Each structure stands twice: as structure tokens, then as C-alpha cells.
Amino acid sequence: MKNLLCEIERNIALVTVNRPKSLNALNPETLTELIALFQQLAEKEELVGVIFTGSGDKAFVAGADISDMQGYDVFAGREFGRLGHRAMDAVASLPVPVIAAVNGFALGGGCELALACDIRICSDNAKFGQPEVNLGVIPGFGGTQRLPRLVGTGQALELMLTGDMIDAQEASRIGLVNRVVAQDELLAHCFGIMEKIAQKGPIAIKLCKEAVASGIEMDLARACRNEVDLFGVCFASEDQNEGMKAFLEKRQAKFKGC
Numbered sequence: 001m002k003n004l005l006c007e008i009e010r011n012i013a014l015v016t017v018n019r020p021k022s023l024n025a026l027n028p029e030t031l032t033e034l035i036a037l038f039q040q041l042a043e044k045e046e047l048v049g050v051i052f053t054g055s056g057d058k059a060f061v062a063g064a065d066i067s068d069m070q071g072y073d074v075f076a077g078r079e080f081g082r083l084g085h086r087a088m089d090a091v092a093s094l095p096v097p098v099i100a101a102v103n104g105f106a107l108g109g110g111c112e113l114a115l116a117c118d119i120r121i122c123s124d125n126a127k128f129g130q131p132e133v134n135l136g137v138i139p140g141f142g143g144t145q146r147l148p149r150l151v152g153t154g155q156a157l158e159l160m161l162t163g164d165m166i167d168a169q170e171a172s173r174i175g176l177v178n179r180v181v182a183q184d185e186l187l188a189h190c191f192g193i194m195e196k197i198a199q200k201g202p203i204a205i206k207l208c209k210e211a212v213a214s215g216i217e218m219d220l221a222r223a224c225r226n227e228v229d230l231f232g233v234c235f236a237s238e239d240q241n242e243g244m245k246a247f248l249e250k251r252q253a254k255f256k257g258c
């Protein structure tokens, strides 16, 4: 891979977009690599989760690559949008949790990439925005859909219609990020969350993510029936037996992920 770095330690993958000269902008090559990488990660049985970040201390991802998009016609624009959506979906549909460690600018496609992750933690210098209207386009990698679902239509539309950037504190206030931490503590903080997740039953972790991701697309009654089914599925696992037995025996559970 030319534009992404991936290191796996204690079954936690750290994925870094590595195009610092263009503030980690997403070009077609990077998006294609991202899809292939997440397909590989999805097949890793032991994987606890992924932490996603950007290279350098200035940007997470400053958006889709404008120098690439500039010459597109309608067909190329649609094709690029499709590719971006496939990449965001590859992140969102990974069976294990993905944390965005937002270490600077998360604009346009960069904000959309953070939105495709399950949890967003940012550094105090982070800046968020959907500045596409400044370029004569609309958000094209899921921003018009995932942003209002996360922060509500009013906040999402203000960001999309003004193109304004907001700082880390404001992103936290509107619920775009879970937490703001000092930049030099960002990765350690995200690893800390993953280490905590690693102690839990892996099947329950995956089913939690599935229940939320599939349920959000349904009406409440169907989503609750879906939850009941997935809750039931937990009882087919050894992890459920071990987790409840360990509680009653007042000891730490030893989950096996089966």
C-alpha cells in the first residue's frame, strides 16, 4: 500500500492515512487501498478493533482530493462518489469497532470518514467541517446522511450550508465527537478504549455493533425485534455462559470469542 499504513499490535490495528503533503486528502488510489485493507481486516478472526488516524500533527484527512476532482465530468464525479461510499461502507461495516483518532483537520470527506467510524475522539487542535459548498459541490461520501443522523438536521445543515469550520470543543458540544483530549495523548487514549473493549466478550461486541448499525435503518418496532433476536443469539455462545458464570463465581471472565 502506498497511501495507508497499517500496524497491528495486540490485535488492535492502527491505520494511518499517509499523504501528509496534501493533508491526507483522499484520492481514488487511497480509497481503493482503504477498501482492500478493510476487506483483509474483516477476515482477521482475532482482531479487536481499528484505530483510524492521519499522518502528521496537522490533519486527520482534509477531504477528498480537490486536484483530482477538478477535471471530473458527470460520469467521473458519480464514479468517484460511488468509490468514496464503498470506502466509507467498508469502514462502517467492519464487524469490530473502529475509533477515529482525529488529530487535526477533518473536512469534507475527512469528516465523512470520521462519521463512518463507530467512536470519534479528537485532539484539542482538531477542526471539523463540510466545506463542499465552497467548491460548488455537496458532501459526497455520506455526509448528508450520516451527519444529520449523528448531530440532528439543524446542526448538520448549518455545517453543510455555511461550510464553516468548528473547533474541537464545539464538535464535542454538538455530539460530533465523544471527547477532546490533548494531542500528545490522543492515540494512547484511543488504545485505552480498545484495551477495555478487548476485555469483553468478542461476540457480544460484534453483536452490539450489528444491533445498532442495522437497527438505525429500521423503524423502532422492527429494530427492537431485531435486538431481541440478536440478544437471543448471544445465548448460543460459550462467552455468555462464561460471562454469567464468572459473575456468579465472583471472578474475571475468560472469554474465548465462541
Ligand code: CAA
Residues within 6 Å of the ligand: 021, 022, 023, 025, 062, 063, 064, 065, 066, 067, 084, 105, 107, 108, 109, 110, 112, 131, 132, 135, 138, 139, 140, 141, 143
Ligand atoms: N485536496 C487536495 N489537496 C489538499 C486538500 C484537499 N482536500 N487539502 C489540502 N490540500 C493541500 C493544499 O493544496 C496544499 O498543497 P501545496 O502545499 O501543494 O500547495 C497542502 O495540502 C497544504 O494545505 P494548505 O497550504 O492549504 O494548508 P493551510 O494550513 O493553509 O490550510 C486547510 C489547511 C484549511 C485544511 C486547507 O488546506 C483547505 O481548506 N483544504 C481543503 C478542505 C476542503 O475543502 N475539503 C473538502 C474537499 S471536497 C470533499 O471532500 C467532497 C466530498 O465530500 C467527498
